[in-house]
Amino acid sequence: MRGSESTTNTNPKRALYDSFAAVAQALAHGSRLELLEHVAQGERSVEALAAVAGLNFANASQHLLLLRRAGLVRSRRDGKRVLYRLSEPAVLDLLGAVRRIAESNVAEARDVIAGYFQARDSLEPVSRHELADRLRRKAVTLLDVRPSDEFALGHVAGAINIPLKELLRRLDDLPRGKEVVAYCRGAYCVLSFEAVALLRRKGFRARRFEAGYPEWRASGLPVRVGSP
C-alpha cells in the first residue's frame, strides 16, 4: 500500500518523509530527467520540450505535470502556449547530487561513463572557476555547441555558437591559437563530448567545461540572451 498511509497518518515525521519521497519520485524516470535538463536551458513550450526530448506530445505533457506537482518546475501561459521553467536554481543542485551519487556508486552509470564519455574525453574538464578566470583574460575560445535556438534562450557571456551539426564545416570560424573550451547542456551532455573529440582529431587543443549553461547561470556568472 505504497504511500496510502501518508494521507491518513498524522505522524508529522512520516508525512514529511512522504513529501520528500514525492520529490524523489518525480526524478525517478529517465524521461523526466531528460525533460528537466531541457527545461533548465530556458523557458519553453510543451511542444518544444516534447520534440527535443523525443517524446510524444501527451506523454511529455504528463511528465511535465508530474514535475510541476513535485515542485521542480513551474509553468505559465503565454497566449496559446504553456511555458515551463525550473522552479528555482536549487533544482540543479539536486540533479547534481543525484548525478554524483550515481557516478561513484552505481555500476551502470560508471560503465556508460567509462565506455562512452571517457572514450571521447579522458582529460579533466575545465572548472567553473578556471573558465571564468580564463574568459576574463581572454585566454580561451568558448564554444557553445547547442542548437541555435537554445543558444538564443541564453548562453555564457563571450561564447560563440556553432551547433555540433555544423561544427565540421565551420572549423574556420575558430581561431587556431587559443585552446577551445566546449560546453552544452550539462555535465554529461553528449554534444560537448562529441565536439571535443572532433576538434582534437582536427588538431585543435580542446577541452570540455565541467558543467553546462544552466549551472553557469545558477552560479551567478555572466550570461547573455539573444543571437550573436
Add this chain to the structure above:
Amino acid sequence: MRGSESTTNTNPKRALYDSFAAVAQALAHGSRLELLEHVAQGERSVEALAAVAGLNFANASQHLLLLRRAGLVRSRRDGKRVLYRLSEPAVLDLLGAVRRIAESNVAEARDVIAGYFQARDSLEPVSRHELADRLRRKAVTLLDVRPSDEFALGHVAGAINIPLKELLRRLDDLPRGKEVVAYCRGAYCVLSFEAVALLRRKGFRARRFEAGYPEWRASGLPVRVGSP
C-alpha cells in the same frame, strides 16, 4: 514500459539518465528515507534498523537491499549480523537537496512544517558555524536528545546525552545559565523540536541545531564515540 528501454537502448545519454533515475527511485519511498536517516547515525543491523523505523523485519531488509543496489548504503557482515552504513557522506548532500526542494516547493511539506515543527520552534536554528564557534568558547550547553545507544555510536564532541524521554526528570543535569542547543538525527528530527519546546516551558533559553549528528560529522567537525 517503464525503464525497459534502458537495458536494450545503446543511447548513452538515455542509459545515463536511467541510472540516475534508479538513484532517485531508491529515495522515492518514505520508509527508505526514514531508514536512511537512521543508517546515517552509524552502522547498525537490519534488525535494529527495522525496530527504529517501525518496519517488520523482512520489509526493512527489502528496503535496505534496494538502497544498497542504488549505491546509497553499503553493508558488511559482522558475525551473524549484517551491518548497514551510508556509502559516502555525499548521500547527506543528496538528502539535503531533496529536503530543500520540498521545503520551498511542495505544499504538503510546507503544511507539516508550519503546522507541527514551527509550532514547537519558531526561532532560527543555530548554524553549524555558530555552534562550532560557541562550543569552542564554551558559551553553550550542547544537548543530544537521541536514545543512548545512538549517542554511543557517535555524537558531537562536547555534547551531553539526555534522551528526550528522560529530559523532564533530568532537567537538573542542565546548567541554568547558558543557552541550551539541542540536536538529534537531522533537520526535521522531532526529538530536538520536542526538547526545545519542553525546555522553553521550563524556563530555559533553548534553540535547535539546524542539522543533526550525521551532517556535523560529514562537515569534518569533531565527534566522539562511546558513552560519556
Add this chain to the structure above:
DNA sequence: TCCAAATTCAATTGATCACTTGAATGAAAG
C-alpha cells in the same frame, strides 16, 4: 460567434512496486 491550435484530462492496458508469508542461505555455537 465559431474555428483552430496548444495543452490537459480521462480512461485503458501492461508493467513495476510494496508488503507479506514461508522457505532458503550462511555464519556461529553447542
Add this chain to the structure above:
DNA sequence: CTTTCATTCAAGTGATCAATTGAATTTGGA
C-alpha cells in the same frame, strides 16, 4: 555436525505508474 539465529530470497496479491488514445478545455484569430 547439527542447531540456532540473522538475513535474504521467492512468490503472490493489491496498488501505483507509464504510455497511448480520444475527448475536453482554454486561448487567439477569422
